Amino acid sequence: MAKIAVLGFGVVGSGTVELFYKNKNKIVEKAGTDLDIKYILDIRDFPGSPFEGKFTKDINDILNDDEVTLVAEVMGGVNPAFDFVKSCLERGKSVVSSNKELVAKKGAELLKTAKEHNCNFLFEASTGGAIPIIRPLHQCLAANDITAVAGILNGTTNFILTKMINENMPFAEALSTAQKLGYAEKDPTADVEGHDACRKICILSSLVFGKHVYPDWVHCEGISSITAEDAQYAENWGGAVKLIGSVKRTADGKILPIVRPAFVCGANQLSSVNDVFNGIMVYGDAIDQVMFYGRGAGKFPTASAIVADLIDAAKMKGTSISQVWEDSKDNSFIADYKEDVLPFYVRVQGVSKDKAKEVFGEVEFLTRNNCPADEIAFITPEIKEKDFDEKLAQLGGKVLGTIRVLNLES
Numbered sequence: 001m002a003k004i005a006v007l008g009f010g011v012v013g014s015g016t017v018e019l020f021y022k023n024k025n026k027i028v029e030k031a032g033t034d035l036d037i038k039y040i041l042d043i044r045d046f047p048g049s050p051f052e053g054k055f056t057k058d059i060n061d062i063l064n065d066d067e068v069t070l071v072a073e074v075m076g077g078v079n080p081a082f083d084f085v086k087s088c089l090e091r092g093k094s095v096v097s098s099n100k101e102l103v104a105k106k107g108a109e110l111l112k113t114a115k116e117h118n119c120n121f122l123f124e125a126s127t128g129g130a131i132p133i134i135r136p137l138h139q140c141l142a143a144n145d146i147t148a149v150a151g152i153l154n155g156t157t158n159f160i161l162t163k164m165i166n167e168n169m170p171f172a173e174a175l176s177t178a179q180k181l182g183y184a185e186k187d188p189t190a191d192v193e194g195h196d197a198c199r200k201i202c203i204l205s206s207l208v209f210g211k212h213v214y215p216d217w218v219h220c221e222g223i224s225s226i227t228a229e230d231a232q233y234a235e236n237w238g239g240a241v242k243l244i245g246s247v248k249r250t251a252d253g254k255i256l257p258i259v260r261p262a263f264v265c266g267a268n269q270l271s272s273v274n275d276v277f278n279g280i281m282v283y284g285d286a287i288d289q290v291m292f293y294g295r296g297a298g299k300f301p302t303a304s305a306i307v308a309d310l311i312d313a314a315k316m317k318g319t320s321i322s323q324v325w326e327d328s329k330d331n332s333f334i335a336d337y338k339e340d341v342l343p344f345y346v347r348v349q350g351v352s353k354d355k356a357k358e359v360f361g362e363v364e365f366l367t368r369n370n371c372p373a374d375e376i377a378f379i380t381p382e383i384k385e386k387d388f389d390e391k392l393a394q395l396g397g398k399v400l401g402t403i404r405v406l407n408l409e410s
Protein backbone atom coordinates (compact mmCIF):
# COMPACT_ATOMS: atom_id res chain seq x y z
CA MET A 1 0.00 0.00 0.00
CA ALA A 2 1.33 3.45 -0.90
CA LYS A 3 -0.24 6.83 -0.31
CA ILE A 4 0.25 9.63 -2.78
CA ALA A 5 0.41 13.39 -2.31
CA VAL A 6 -0.21 15.71 -5.25
CA LEU A 7 1.48 19.12 -4.96
CA GLY A 8 -0.62 21.60 -6.97
CA PHE A 9 -4.19 21.38 -8.22
CA GLY A 10 -3.95 23.38 -11.43
CA VAL A 11 -4.47 22.00 -14.93
CA VAL A 12 -2.02 19.10 -14.62
CA GLY A 13 -2.67 18.47 -10.90
CA SER A 14 -6.43 18.16 -11.36
CA GLY A 15 -5.83 16.01 -14.45
CA THR A 16 -3.57 13.73 -12.41
CA VAL A 17 -6.16 13.24 -9.67
CA GLU A 18 -9.04 12.73 -12.13
CA LEU A 19 -7.08 10.29 -14.27
CA PHE A 20 -5.93 8.37 -11.21
CA TYR A 21 -9.49 7.80 -9.98
CA LYS A 22 -10.86 7.15 -13.48
CA ASN A 23 -8.40 4.30 -14.09
CA LYS A 24 -7.61 3.38 -10.48
CA ASN A 25 -8.22 -0.34 -10.81
CA LYS A 26 -5.88 -0.71 -13.77
CA ILE A 27 -3.31 1.61 -12.18
CA VAL A 28 -3.25 -0.38 -8.95
CA GLU A 29 -2.97 -3.64 -10.88
CA LYS A 30 -0.01 -2.31 -12.85
CA ALA A 31 1.69 -0.92 -9.75
CA GLY A 32 1.28 -4.29 -8.02
CA THR A 33 0.30 -2.56 -4.79
CA ASP A 34 -2.71 -0.66 -3.55
CA LEU A 35 -2.43 3.08 -4.15
CA ASP A 36 -4.49 6.04 -3.06
CA ILE A 37 -4.21 9.83 -3.06
CA LYS A 38 -4.14 11.05 0.53
CA TYR A 39 -3.28 14.74 0.10
CA ILE A 40 -3.63 17.48 -2.46
CA LEU A 41 -1.53 20.54 -1.61
CA ASP A 42 -2.76 23.89 -2.86
CA ILE A 43 -3.02 27.35 -1.34
CA ARG A 44 -6.46 27.82 -2.89
CA ASP A 45 -9.80 26.46 -1.63
CA PHE A 46 -11.89 24.15 -3.79
CA PRO A 47 -15.35 24.15 -2.18
CA GLY A 48 -17.59 21.40 -3.53
CA SER A 49 -14.69 19.49 -5.09
CA PRO A 50 -15.21 15.69 -5.01
CA PHE A 51 -11.72 15.55 -3.47
CA GLU A 52 -12.56 18.03 -0.70
CA GLY A 53 -11.31 15.95 2.24
CA LYS A 54 -7.84 15.61 0.72
CA PHE A 55 -6.79 19.27 0.49
CA THR A 56 -4.11 20.77 2.67
CA LYS A 57 -2.23 24.05 2.56
CA ASP A 58 0.65 22.79 4.70
CA ILE A 59 3.51 20.81 3.14
CA ASN A 60 4.41 19.54 6.63
CA ASP A 61 1.27 17.38 6.64
CA ILE A 62 2.84 15.51 3.74
CA LEU A 63 6.46 15.59 4.91
CA ASN A 64 5.57 14.25 8.34
CA ASP A 65 3.22 11.51 7.16
CA ASP A 66 5.18 8.28 6.78
CA GLU A 67 2.29 6.69 4.90
CA VAL A 68 2.99 9.06 1.99
CA THR A 69 5.77 7.47 -0.06
CA LEU A 70 4.91 8.91 -3.48
CA VAL A 71 4.62 12.58 -4.38
CA ALA A 72 3.54 14.18 -7.67
CA GLU A 73 4.91 17.73 -8.00
CA VAL A 74 2.79 19.58 -10.57
CA MET A 75 3.05 23.12 -9.20
CA GLY A 76 5.49 24.58 -11.74
CA GLY A 77 8.21 27.14 -11.03
CA VAL A 78 11.33 26.70 -8.94
CA ASN A 79 10.08 28.19 -5.69
CA PRO A 80 8.71 26.73 -3.53
CA ALA A 81 8.66 23.54 -5.64
CA PHE A 82 12.40 22.97 -5.17
CA ASP A 83 12.25 23.10 -1.36
CA PHE A 84 9.19 20.85 -1.29
CA VAL A 85 10.66 18.27 -3.66
CA LYS A 86 14.05 18.22 -1.98
CA SER A 87 12.46 17.82 1.46
CA CYS A 88 10.31 14.93 0.20
CA LEU A 89 13.33 13.17 -1.34
CA GLU A 90 15.34 13.65 1.86
CA ARG A 91 12.61 11.75 3.66
CA GLY A 92 12.86 8.91 1.14
CA LYS A 93 9.61 9.80 -0.65
CA SER A 94 9.87 9.34 -4.42
CA VAL A 95 8.84 12.41 -6.41
CA VAL A 96 7.52 12.55 -9.96
CA SER A 97 7.34 15.94 -11.66
CA SER A 98 6.05 17.73 -14.73
CA ASN A 99 8.06 20.81 -13.82
CA LYS A 100 10.53 21.47 -16.62
CA GLU A 101 11.85 24.64 -15.03
CA LEU A 102 12.66 22.76 -11.86
CA VAL A 103 14.36 19.87 -13.68
CA ALA A 104 16.27 22.20 -16.03
CA LYS A 105 17.56 24.34 -13.19
CA LYS A 106 17.88 21.86 -10.31
CA GLY A 107 17.79 18.40 -11.90
CA ALA A 108 21.37 17.34 -11.08
CA GLU A 109 20.92 18.22 -7.40
CA LEU A 110 17.52 16.54 -7.06
CA LEU A 111 18.69 13.37 -8.83
CA LYS A 112 21.66 13.21 -6.45
CA THR A 113 19.40 13.69 -3.45
CA ALA A 114 17.10 10.91 -4.68
CA LYS A 115 20.05 8.54 -5.12
CA GLU A 116 21.38 9.37 -1.64
CA HIS A 117 18.01 8.55 -0.09
CA ASN A 118 17.34 5.45 -2.17
CA CYS A 119 14.24 6.83 -3.81
CA ASN A 120 13.39 8.21 -7.22
CA PHE A 121 13.01 11.56 -8.92
CA LEU A 122 11.17 10.91 -12.20
CA PHE A 123 10.13 13.53 -14.74
CA GLU A 124 8.70 11.89 -17.84
CA ALA A 125 5.96 14.56 -17.87
CA SER A 126 8.47 17.42 -18.01
CA THR A 127 9.22 17.02 -21.72
CA GLY A 128 6.88 16.18 -24.58
CA GLY A 129 3.66 15.95 -22.52
CA ALA A 130 2.17 12.55 -23.30
CA ILE A 131 5.16 11.39 -25.32
CA PRO A 132 7.48 8.86 -23.70
CA ILE A 133 10.95 10.36 -24.26
CA ILE A 134 12.84 10.50 -20.96
CA ARG A 135 12.61 6.76 -20.28
CA PRO A 136 13.29 5.75 -23.91
CA LEU A 137 16.41 7.92 -23.93
CA HIS A 138 17.95 6.42 -20.83
CA GLN A 139 16.56 2.92 -21.15
CA CYS A 140 15.36 1.71 -24.57
CA LEU A 141 18.00 3.63 -26.54
CA ALA A 142 20.76 3.21 -23.97
CA ALA A 143 22.87 1.03 -26.28
CA ASN A 144 23.35 3.89 -28.73
CA ASP A 145 25.89 6.60 -29.09
CA ILE A 146 23.32 9.38 -29.47
CA THR A 147 24.68 12.23 -31.57
CA ALA A 148 21.71 14.57 -31.78
CA VAL A 149 18.16 15.21 -30.63
CA ALA A 150 15.87 17.72 -32.32
CA GLY A 151 12.25 18.42 -31.70
CA ILE A 152 9.18 20.53 -31.56
CA LEU A 153 9.11 20.73 -27.79
CA ASN A 154 6.46 23.34 -27.11
CA GLY A 155 2.82 22.60 -27.83
CA THR A 156 1.60 26.17 -27.40
CA THR A 157 3.86 27.71 -30.04
CA ASN A 158 3.26 24.86 -32.46
CA PHE A 159 -0.48 25.35 -31.93
CA ILE A 160 -0.14 29.11 -32.51
CA LEU A 161 1.97 28.67 -35.66
CA THR A 162 -0.47 26.11 -37.05
CA LYS A 163 -3.50 28.33 -36.40
CA MET A 164 -1.80 31.45 -37.79
CA ILE A 165 -0.56 29.72 -40.93
CA ASN A 166 -3.36 27.26 -41.73
CA GLU A 167 -6.34 29.26 -40.51
CA ASN A 168 -5.10 32.86 -40.74
CA MET A 169 -5.92 33.25 -37.05
CA PRO A 170 -4.32 36.34 -35.48
CA PHE A 171 -1.50 35.64 -33.02
CA ALA A 172 -3.41 37.01 -29.99
CA GLU A 173 -6.46 34.84 -30.69
CA ALA A 174 -4.32 31.72 -31.23
CA LEU A 175 -2.52 32.38 -27.95
CA SER A 176 -5.69 32.94 -25.96
CA THR A 177 -7.17 29.72 -27.42
CA ALA A 178 -4.03 27.84 -26.33
CA GLN A 179 -4.43 29.33 -22.85
CA LYS A 180 -8.10 28.28 -22.68
CA LEU A 181 -7.16 24.76 -23.72
CA GLY A 182 -4.66 24.59 -20.85
CA TYR A 183 -1.57 24.38 -23.06
CA ALA A 184 0.21 27.61 -22.19
CA GLU A 185 2.39 28.38 -19.19
CA LYS A 186 1.08 30.71 -16.46
CA ASP A 187 3.18 33.39 -18.13
CA PRO A 188 2.87 32.52 -21.84
CA THR A 189 5.99 34.57 -22.61
CA ALA A 190 7.85 31.42 -21.58
CA ASP A 191 6.20 29.61 -24.50
CA VAL A 192 6.35 32.40 -27.07
CA GLU A 193 9.96 33.41 -26.37
CA GLY A 194 11.20 29.82 -26.40
CA HIS A 195 12.11 29.54 -22.70
CA ASP A 196 9.87 26.51 -22.17
CA ALA A 197 11.42 24.71 -25.15
CA CYS A 198 14.83 25.76 -23.84
CA ARG A 199 14.18 24.12 -20.47
CA LYS A 200 13.15 20.95 -22.29
CA ILE A 201 16.21 20.83 -24.53
CA CYS A 202 18.33 21.37 -21.39
CA ILE A 203 16.70 18.30 -19.83
CA LEU A 204 17.21 16.17 -22.96
CA SER A 205 20.80 17.41 -23.38
CA SER A 206 21.66 16.63 -19.75
CA LEU A 207 20.11 13.20 -20.06
CA VAL A 208 21.82 12.28 -23.33
CA PHE A 209 25.24 13.81 -22.73
CA GLY A 210 25.45 13.22 -18.97
CA LYS A 211 26.25 16.75 -17.77
CA HIS A 212 23.79 19.33 -16.52
CA VAL A 213 23.02 21.95 -19.16
CA TYR A 214 21.62 25.11 -17.59
CA PRO A 215 19.11 27.26 -19.52
CA ASP A 216 21.32 30.37 -19.28
CA TRP A 217 23.92 28.60 -21.41
CA VAL A 218 21.59 27.95 -24.33
CA HIS A 219 20.96 30.40 -27.14
CA CYS A 220 17.20 30.79 -27.34
CA GLU A 221 14.89 32.59 -29.75
CA GLY A 222 11.09 32.40 -29.85
CA ILE A 223 8.46 32.72 -32.54
CA SER A 224 7.58 36.41 -32.24
CA SER A 225 9.50 37.44 -35.36
CA ILE A 226 7.96 34.82 -37.69
CA THR A 227 5.56 36.26 -40.28
CA ALA A 228 2.88 34.70 -42.47
CA GLU A 229 5.12 35.57 -45.46
CA ASP A 230 7.99 33.50 -44.02
CA ALA A 231 5.59 30.61 -43.52
CA GLN A 232 4.39 30.88 -47.10
CA TYR A 233 7.92 30.81 -48.49
CA ALA A 234 8.66 27.76 -46.34
CA GLU A 235 5.55 26.01 -47.59
CA ASN A 236 6.34 26.72 -51.25
CA TRP A 237 9.87 25.41 -50.59
CA GLY A 238 8.17 22.16 -49.49
CA GLY A 239 8.70 22.49 -45.77
CA ALA A 240 7.51 24.49 -42.76
CA VAL A 241 8.70 26.97 -40.17
CA LYS A 242 8.83 25.38 -36.72
CA LEU A 243 10.20 26.29 -33.31
CA ILE A 244 12.96 23.71 -32.89
CA GLY A 245 14.92 22.80 -29.80
CA SER A 246 17.93 20.73 -30.67
CA VAL A 247 21.25 19.51 -29.38
CA LYS A 248 24.05 17.90 -31.34
CA ARG A 249 27.58 16.80 -30.65
CA THR A 250 30.07 18.95 -32.56
CA ALA A 251 33.30 17.83 -34.24
CA ASP A 252 35.40 19.04 -31.29
CA GLY A 253 33.44 16.85 -28.85
CA LYS A 254 31.40 19.68 -27.36
CA ILE A 255 27.62 19.86 -27.59
CA LEU A 256 25.49 22.55 -29.17
CA PRO A 257 22.03 23.00 -27.64
CA ILE A 258 19.91 25.74 -29.21
CA VAL A 259 16.27 26.86 -29.50
CA ARG A 260 15.21 28.86 -32.55
CA PRO A 261 12.63 29.00 -35.33
CA ALA A 262 13.85 26.97 -38.29
CA PHE A 263 12.94 26.15 -41.85
CA VAL A 264 12.38 22.39 -41.73
CA CYS A 265 12.47 20.58 -45.08
CA GLY A 266 9.53 18.41 -46.15
CA ALA A 267 11.61 15.23 -45.94
CA ASN A 268 11.98 15.76 -42.19
CA GLN A 269 8.92 14.44 -40.37
CA LEU A 270 9.04 17.35 -37.96
CA SER A 271 7.76 19.56 -40.78
CA SER A 272 4.36 17.88 -40.59
CA VAL A 273 3.95 18.00 -36.80
CA ASN A 274 1.08 20.43 -36.27
CA ASP A 275 -1.28 21.80 -33.66
CA VAL A 276 -0.42 21.00 -30.02
CA PHE A 277 1.54 17.94 -31.08
CA ASN A 278 5.24 17.60 -30.35
CA GLY A 279 7.72 15.53 -32.35
CA ILE A 280 11.17 14.55 -31.21
CA MET A 281 13.82 12.99 -33.46
CA VAL A 282 16.65 11.07 -31.86
CA TYR A 283 19.76 10.26 -33.91
CA GLY A 284 21.96 7.37 -32.80
CA ASP A 285 24.61 5.07 -34.27
CA ALA A 286 22.51 1.90 -34.05
CA ILE A 287 19.04 3.32 -34.63
CA ASP A 288 19.81 5.90 -37.33
CA GLN A 289 16.70 7.94 -36.45
CA VAL A 290 13.75 7.35 -34.17
CA MET A 291 10.84 9.73 -33.96
CA PHE A 292 8.55 10.26 -30.98
CA TYR A 293 5.22 11.95 -31.60
CA GLY A 294 2.16 12.89 -29.58
CA ARG A 295 0.31 15.58 -27.68
CA GLY A 296 2.92 17.83 -26.11
CA ALA A 297 0.72 19.71 -23.66
CA GLY A 298 -2.68 19.60 -21.99
CA LYS A 299 -4.36 18.30 -18.87
CA PHE A 300 -4.69 14.57 -19.50
CA PRO A 301 -1.74 14.01 -21.87
CA THR A 302 0.57 15.40 -19.19
CA ALA A 303 -1.30 13.63 -16.39
CA SER A 304 -0.77 10.37 -18.30
CA ALA A 305 2.99 10.74 -17.92
CA ILE A 306 2.70 11.77 -14.26
CA VAL A 307 0.55 8.77 -13.32
CA ALA A 308 2.83 6.39 -15.25
CA ASP A 309 5.80 7.71 -13.27
CA LEU A 310 3.84 7.17 -10.04
CA ILE A 311 3.22 3.57 -11.08
CA ASP A 312 6.93 3.05 -11.81
CA ALA A 313 7.97 4.70 -8.57
CA ALA A 314 5.57 2.41 -6.66
CA LYS A 315 6.95 -0.67 -8.42
CA MET A 316 10.53 0.36 -7.76
CA LYS A 317 10.08 1.14 -4.07
CA GLY A 318 13.41 0.78 -2.27
CA THR A 319 15.54 1.09 -5.41
CA SER A 320 16.77 4.17 -7.18
CA ILE A 321 16.11 3.80 -10.89
CA SER A 322 16.28 7.39 -12.01
CA GLN A 323 19.01 8.47 -14.36
CA VAL A 324 21.71 10.58 -12.74
CA TRP A 325 23.71 13.18 -14.60
CA GLU A 326 26.73 15.09 -13.34
CA ASP A 327 26.42 18.67 -12.25
CA SER A 328 28.55 21.03 -14.37
CA LYS A 329 30.92 23.59 -12.93
CA ASP A 330 31.12 25.64 -16.12
CA ASN A 331 29.86 25.69 -19.68
CA SER A 332 33.17 24.89 -21.43
CA PHE A 333 31.54 21.81 -23.00
CA ILE A 334 28.89 23.92 -24.76
CA ALA A 335 29.84 24.95 -28.31
CA ASP A 336 29.41 28.53 -29.51
CA TYR A 337 26.38 28.62 -31.82
CA LYS A 338 28.09 31.31 -33.89
CA GLU A 339 30.57 28.64 -35.01
CA ASP A 340 27.82 26.43 -36.41
CA VAL A 341 27.68 25.95 -40.17
CA LEU A 342 24.22 25.94 -41.74
CA PRO A 343 22.06 27.44 -44.50
CA PHE A 344 19.88 30.47 -43.83
CA TYR A 345 16.59 31.70 -45.28
CA VAL A 346 16.72 35.41 -46.13
CA ARG A 347 13.83 37.68 -47.13
CA VAL A 348 14.90 41.09 -48.32
CA GLN A 349 13.57 44.19 -50.07
CA GLY A 350 15.42 46.31 -52.62
CA VAL A 351 18.13 43.77 -53.50
CA SER A 352 18.63 42.17 -56.91
CA LYS A 353 18.96 38.43 -57.42
CA ASP A 354 22.41 39.03 -58.88
CA LYS A 355 23.49 40.84 -55.75
CA ALA A 356 22.20 37.97 -53.58
CA LYS A 357 24.28 35.52 -55.67
CA GLU A 358 27.32 37.79 -55.59
CA VAL A 359 27.24 37.93 -51.79
CA PHE A 360 26.15 34.41 -50.87
CA GLY A 361 27.04 32.28 -53.94
CA GLU A 362 24.63 29.62 -55.24
CA VAL A 363 21.42 30.60 -53.45
CA GLU A 364 18.04 28.92 -53.97
CA PHE A 365 15.35 31.50 -54.73
CA LEU A 366 11.91 31.02 -53.18
CA THR A 367 8.49 32.23 -54.26
CA ARG A 368 5.24 33.30 -52.64
CA ASN A 369 1.90 34.54 -53.93
CA ASN A 370 1.49 38.29 -54.36
CA CYS A 371 5.16 38.93 -53.73
CA PRO A 372 5.98 42.65 -54.26
CA ALA A 373 8.32 43.26 -57.22
CA ASP A 374 11.11 44.59 -54.99
CA GLU A 375 11.14 41.60 -52.59
CA ILE A 376 13.22 38.44 -52.94
CA ALA A 377 13.70 35.45 -50.67
CA PHE A 378 16.30 32.74 -50.87
CA ILE A 379 18.13 29.97 -49.04
CA THR A 380 21.88 30.44 -48.76
CA PRO A 381 24.46 27.70 -49.08
CA GLU A 382 25.90 26.49 -45.75
CA ILE A 383 27.74 29.27 -44.00
CA LYS A 384 29.28 29.77 -40.59
CA GLU A 385 26.76 31.65 -38.47
CA LYS A 386 29.24 34.33 -37.44
CA ASP A 387 30.02 35.05 -41.12
CA PHE A 388 26.34 35.21 -42.03
CA ASP A 389 25.75 38.55 -40.27
CA GLU A 390 28.66 40.15 -42.14
CA LYS A 391 27.38 38.89 -45.50
CA LEU A 392 23.90 40.10 -44.70
CA ALA A 393 25.27 43.61 -44.12
CA GLN A 394 26.95 43.44 -47.57
CA LEU A 395 23.57 42.76 -49.22
CA GLY A 396 22.23 46.24 -48.65
CA GLY A 397 18.46 46.71 -49.00
CA LYS A 398 16.03 46.13 -46.15
CA VAL A 399 16.18 42.75 -44.46
CA LEU A 400 12.61 41.60 -43.75
CA GLY A 401 13.48 38.32 -42.13
CA THR A 402 16.14 35.66 -41.61
CA ILE A 403 15.55 32.16 -40.29
CA ARG A 404 18.00 29.30 -39.83
CA VAL A 405 17.51 26.13 -41.85
CA LEU A 406 17.51 23.01 -39.68
CA ASN A 407 20.74 21.15 -40.25
CA LEU A 408 21.99 18.57 -37.84
CA GLU A 409 24.60 17.10 -40.14
CA SER A 410 27.35 19.73 -39.82
Ligand code: HSE
Binding pocket: 126, 128, 129, 153, 154, 155, 156, 157, 183, 184, 185, 191, 196, 296, 297, 298
Ligand atom coordinates in the same frame (compact mmCIF):
# COMPACT_ATOMS: atom_id res chain seq x y z
N1 HSE B 1 3.34 25.21 -22.12
C1 HSE B 1 3.87 23.93 -22.41
C2 HSE B 1 3.70 23.66 -23.89
C3 HSE B 1 3.17 22.89 -21.58
O1 HSE B 1 2.92 24.36 -24.52
O2 HSE B 1 4.37 22.78 -24.43
C4 HSE B 1 3.73 21.51 -21.69
O3 HSE B 1 5.04 21.44 -21.20
